[in-house]
Amino acid sequence: MNDSTRTVLLVLGVLLAALSVAKLVPAIVDLNSDAQSAHAFLGSAAVTGFVGVTLILMMRGGGRNLTARGAILVTGGSWAVLSVAAAVPLKLAVGDMSWTDALFEATSGMTTTGATVMTNLQDQPAGVLIWRSILQWIGGIGIIVTAMAIWPMLGIGGMQLFRLENSDKSDKALPRAGQIAAAVGIIYLVLTFICFLAYIATDMTPFDAAAHAMTTVATGGFSTHDGSIGAFTDGGSDIVALVFMILSALPFVLYLRAVQGRPDRLWVDPQVRGFLAVAGAAIAVLTVWILVHEPPASGQLPAWRLASVNAISIMTGTGYATADFSLWGGGAVGIFFCLMFIGGCAGSTTCSVKIFRYQIAAGAIGRHIERQARPHVVRPVRYGGKALDPDAVRSVMSFFFIFFATWVVAAALLSLIGLDPVTAISGAATSIANVGPGLGPIIGPAGTFKPLPDAAKWVMIVTMLIGRLEVFTMLVLLTPGFWRR
Amino acid sequence: MNDSTRTVLLVLGVLLAALSVAKLVPAIVDLNSDAQSAHAFLGSAAVTGFVGVTLILMMRGGGRNLTARGAILVTGGSWAVLSVAAAVPLKLAVGDMSWTDALFEATSGMTTTGATVMTNLQDQPAGVLIWRSILQWIGGIGIIVTAMAIWPMLGIGGMQLFRLENSDKSDKALPRAGQIAAAVGIIYLVLTFICFLAYIATDMTPFDAAAHAMTTVATGGFSTHDGSIGAFTDGGSDIVALVFMILSALPFVLYLRAVQGRPDRLWVDPQVRGFLAVAGAAIAVLTVWILVHEPPASGQLPAWRLASVNAISIMTGTGYATADFSLWGGGAVGIFFCLMFIGGCAGSTTCSVKIFRYQIAAGAIGRHIERQARPHVVRPVRYGGKALDPDAVRSVMSFFFIFFATWVVAAALLSLIGLDPVTAISGAATSIANVGPGLGPIIGPAGTFKPLPDAAKWVMIVTMLIGRLEVFTMLVLLTPGFWRR
Ligand SMILES: [K+]
Ligand SMILES: [K+]
Numbered sequence: 001m002n003d004s005t006r007t008v009l010l011v012l013g014v015l016l017a018a019l020s021v022a023k024l025v026p027a028i029v030d031l032n033s034d035a036q037s038a039h040a041f042l043g044s045a046a047v048t049g050f051v052g053v054t055l056i057l058m059m060r061g062g063g064r065n066l067t068a069r070g071a072i073l074v075t076g077g078s079w080a081v082l083s084v085a086a087a088v089p090l091k092l093a094v095g096d097m098s099w100t101d102a103l104f105e106a107t108s109g110m111t112t113t114g115a116t117v118m119t120n121l122q123d124q125p126a127g128v129l130i131w132r133s134i135l136q137w138i139g140g141i142g143i144i145v146t147a148m149a150i151w152p153m154l155g156i157g158g159m160q161l162f163r164l165e166n167s168d169k170s171d172k173a174l175p176r177a178g179q180i181a182a183a184v185g186i187i188y189l190v191l192t193f194i195c196f197l198a199y200i201a202t203d204m205t206p207f208d209a210a211a212h213a214m215t216t217v218a219t220g221g222f223s224t225h226d227g228s229i230g231a232f233t234d235g236g237s238d239i240v241a242l243v244f245m246i247l248s249a250l251p252f253v254l255y256l257r258a259v260q261g262r263p264d265r266l267w268v269d270p271q272v273r274g275f276l277a278v279a280g281a282a283i284a285v286l287t288v289w290i291l292v293h294e295p296p297a298s299g300q301l302p303a304w305r306l307a308s309v310n311a312i313s314i315m316t317g318t319g320y321a322t323a324d325f326s327l328w329g330g331g332a333v334g335i336f337f338c339l340m341f342i343g344g345c346a347g348s349t350t351c352s353v354k355i356f357r358y359q360i361a362a363g364a365i366g367r368h369i370e371r372q373a374r375p376h377v378v379r380p381v382r383y384g385g386k387a388l389d390p391d392a393v394r395s396v397m398s399f400f401f402i403f404f405a406t407w408v409v410a411a412a413l414l415s416l417i418g419l420d421p422v423t424a425i426s427g428a429a430t431s432i433a434n435v436g437p438g439l440g441p442i443i444g445p446a447g448t449f450k451p452l453p454d455a456a457k458w459v460m461i462v463t464m465l466i467g468r469l470e471v472f473t474m475l476v477l478l479t480p481g482f483w484r485r
Numbered sequence: 486m487n488d489s490t491r492t493v494l495l496v497l498g499v500l501l502a503a504l505s506v507a508k509l510v511p512a513i514v515d516l517n518s519d520a521q522s523a524h525a526f527l528g529s530a531a532v533t534g535f536v537g538v539t540l541i542l543m544m545r546g547g548g549r550n551l552t553a554r555g556a557i558l559v560t561g562g563s564w565a566v567l568s569v570a571a572a573v574p575l576k577l578a579v580g581d582m583s584w585t586d587a588l589f590e591a592t593s594g595m596t597t598t599g600a601t602v603m604t605n606l607q608d609q610p611a612g613v614l615i616w617r618s619i620l621q622w623i624g625g626i627g628i629i630v631t632a633m634a635i636w637p638m639l640g641i642g643g644m645q646l647f648r649l650e651n652s653d654k655s656d657k658a659l660p661r662a663g664q665i666a667a668a669v670g671i672i673y674l675v676l677t678f679i680c681f682l683a684y685i686a687t688d689m690t691p692f693d694a695a696a697h698a699m700t701t702v703a704t705g706g707f708s709t710h711d712g713s714i715g716a717f718t719d720g721g722s723d724i725v726a727l728v729f730m731i732l733s734a735l736p737f738v739l740y741l742r743a744v745q746g747r748p749d750r751l752w753v754d755p756q757v758r759g760f761l762a763v764a765g766a767a768i769a770v771l772t773v774w775i776l777v778h779e780p781p782a783s784g785q786l787p788a789w790r791l792a793s794v795n796a797i798s799i800m801t802g803t804g805y806a807t808a809d810f811s812l813w814g815g816g817a818v819g820i821f822f823c824l825m826f827i828g829g830c831a832g833s834t835t836c837s838v839k840i841f842r843y844q845i846a847a848g849a850i851g852r853h854i855e856r857q858a859r860p861h862v863v864r865p866v867r868y869g870g871k872a873l874d875p876d877a878v879r880s881v882m883s884f885f886f887i888f889f890a891t892w893v894v895a896a897a898l899l900s901l902i903g904l905d906p907v908t909a910i911s912g913a914a915t916s917i918a919n920v921g922p923g924l925g926p927i928i929g930p931a932g933t934f935k936p937l938p939d940a941a942k943w944v945m946i947v948t949m950l951i952g953r954l955e956v957f958t959m960l961v962l963l964t965p966g967f968w969r970r
Contacts, residue, residue, distance in 0.1 A: 068857070156857065289901075334909060338893060361886050365886060368880070369960055369961050372640070372641065372957055372961045373967045394879070397883065397885075398850055398853045398882065401846050401885050404889060415815045415818070418814075418816065419815055421819060422907075424819060439906075479854055
């Protein structure tokens with residue numbers, strides 16, 4: 001066993017040990033109220049902890065080297081293995097849950113997708129509900145760290161643009177990546193806590209506030225209520241969700257810079273500006289659409305509030321809903337469908353294509369069109385004032401192709417399994433973009449994924465993992481060439 | 486006025502003069518049967534001819550130079566201007582046709598899309614029916630010549646791969662592009678005539694045979710009957726259509742090579758192989774789907790025949806139908822939707838993305854994935870045994886982005902105009918890919934585009950032109966920078 005493989009297994013061991021500790025939370029929550037659930041989480045915590053600690057003991061002293069192959073393996077492997085480990089207590093704690101459903105729910109949690117196979121959430125054991133939120137919360141910080149520490153090194157889908165070392169060469173005192181990750185982790189924790197307090201202030205119970213704070217900051221979207229955040233609008237919780245979904249869609253490293261005395265970085269960042277511009281435009285168009293086609297009656301939420309909460313929820317891939325926007329008519333449904341494919345900023349908890357890739361692609365296309373008319377003018381694509389390496393531009397364009405190709409393949413598979421076109425196409429989209437709800441009566445904001453055939457759920461499980469790991473991570477793992485020495 | 490502009494106007498004059506001559510055909514056809522139609526075509530032929538000849542006289546002696554800007558202008562300009570010139574007699578000849586409808590029908594013809602706003606085709610003046618076929622036939626040869634003579638020079642969407650000079654450096658005796666274009670024109674004519682004879686052999690009237698031969702070889706899809714080619718299945722005309730749609734989807738320059746004694750070129754061409762492989766796979770999957778989900782009753786066409794004719798029709802963007810495949814269920818609809826985005830070979834009359842771009846993109850993605858696992862291995866993308874210029878690969882990837890972005894924008898606009906999602910999404914797809922029918926009850930194979938609001942028709946008119954001219958031609962024209970000196 002070489003050095004890199006030992007490192008991979010060591011990291012996996014540490015993550016499993018941590019997951020085992022996390023499983024104690026739902027066990028404690030259900031200790032006096034639901035023996036089945038408490039035992040499920042306690043037992044599974046013991047097994048997970050045993051495996052994790054064994055791996056740590058066997059691999060400790062293993063190298064600290066991580067090759068590119070090792071980095072891909074540790075990323076893809078930990079998401080897959082942790083999803084399985086997270087699924088076991090769900091299967092054991094909930095009476096009528098199949099193994100497929102448990103793995104779907106756990107993967108949907110770990111990938112912060114938020115698609116659910118569970119109904120009557122209000123009647124489920126509290127431990128199960130908090131476990132779903134914890135999974136998303138872990139998945140959220142996991143993706144921020146991966147996006148800062150691993151993908152830039154691999155050059156996945158243009159993420160090399162966000163190399164920490166290169167991003168601020170002027171700052172010699174910059175601590176190294178590990179320390180930055182730890183600092184960002186603290187910011188994640190603080191943001192979650194502030195969100196928790198804000199939810200409390202809008203009359204949520206502490207339990208609901210904690211569960212929703214974790215899934216808001218993770219832009220995950222699991223709720224404790226079938227009505228999603230829409231069940232809590234009386235106290236204004238949807239506005240809290242709106243604010244914190246936006247905050248969680250911005251690059252977390254910029255909050256660190258703000259704390260370090262550079263809050264101006266937030267305002268000049270091209271991703272932040274792009275995100276806010278697209279969000280503003282989407283909300284404006286959607287508000288007008290609602291006013292024209294579905295004017296809210298008195299007593300209902302005003303149009304701007306319906307538009308902004310639901311648009312930001314889908315754009316950031318959170319997946320909360322305060323209305324069944326599937327019923328708002330063609331134009332609105334079209335906008336929501338497009339918003340699924342936008343996402344937030346790189347280095348946030350959001351998924352999907354992300355703003356910077358659209359900005360870079362637009363720049364590349366502009367240059368290309370320019371060259372068509374003036375073949376002898378060659379100018380580099382610029383982003384945030386810097387000329388881009390052609391390799392990064394190529395990565396971004398490849399990302400688009402492979403992202404949408406994966407979506408089409410997933411949609412085709414779901415169609416062949418027998419889903420109707422709207423469910424198949426939107427189901428594939430919501431899986432690859434890790435949004436949560438799809439469109440239509442089955443998997444729309446008012447439905448669940450429970451009625452789908454098992455084969456469809458498996459397609460979605462794989463698609464969620466592919467999407468969450470920026471497509472290339474999983475595809476590289478699935479390439480035979482990767483496994484050849 | 487500079488040299489290049491004079492050349493552009495001279496070419497436009499020649500094309501208008503030719504169109505004027507073409508207008509005499511429907512005038513003669515309707516001379517004894519429909520005075521309104523005959524007068525419409527005669528009068529419009531006179532005006533078109535006058536404008537064309539005037540331009541020729543004013544610009545003759547103008548330069549033979551064509552800059553890149555001029556080439557873009559002449560391509561985009563001629564399709565737009567000829568569509569307008571072709572629309573006028575349609576408006577005047579058909580009683581209840583609006584100007585928008587006439588321009589929609591003419592543009593749909595010139596771009597070989599085949600979407601129609603006309604119903605009761607059997608009761609329309611014969612001259613109008615033959616005019617629609619002539620438009621597609623002109624559009625078909627127009628695109629082959631443009632794809633051979635202009636796009637390779639501009640490097641539009643990777644078409645630089647098909648530079649005639651470079652494609653066969655070993656052959657010093659190769660005549661120059663103009664002569665090749667003329668030779669390919671003769672092949673186009675001969676193929677149309679053989680197709681005409683084959684249709685006659687399947688009991689079509691000479692009129693129907695001529696009309697369908699022109700729209701088959703152009704992969705255009707206009708028919709003389711509301712039932713499309715499905716109205717002629719008794720004699721087996723759908724099988725003739727199948728054969729000639731496939732032949733028309735292959736690169737015409739390879740037929741020239743075959744005539745020159747190199748028929749082997751057809752079998753080794755990567756585009757031809759890719760096209761046949763995809764077509765075969767689609768037909769196989771679709772046949773199985775039909776047998777499982779919609780087994781044909783006795784007296785109906787067999788499954789393989791329904792699958793192959795309709796799949797090849799949509800894949801090549803012809804748009805004939807022998808059944809309302811909208812009703813075949815999710816999997817089949819999904820396959821047809823995907824087939825819209827495939828197309829045929831570059832240098833044929835087909836539209837859409839085209840096979841070679843998928844092949845090159847797959848190669849580029851493969852290389853990219855390879856580099857993710859082995860960052861230090863750098864190998865070029867290869868196509869047809871040759872290493873590709875990175876610039877060509879970039880062109881291809883840009884094409885994908887801009888093609889699908891245009892589709893999404895068109896679908897969003899159609900949604901906002903108020904079309905339902907299926908009509909909006911498939912209407913945008915069928916416009917950008919120049920296929921013809923969409924999906925759903927309104928614009929599906931059994932419907933027409935007539936009921937759509939005018940605004941939707943205008944969006945589609947522009948989208949058809951953008952799609953037919955490989956997206957970049959029109960987008961460059963729409964760029965303000967293009968018009969600055
Ligand atoms: K989500
Ligand atoms: K067509």
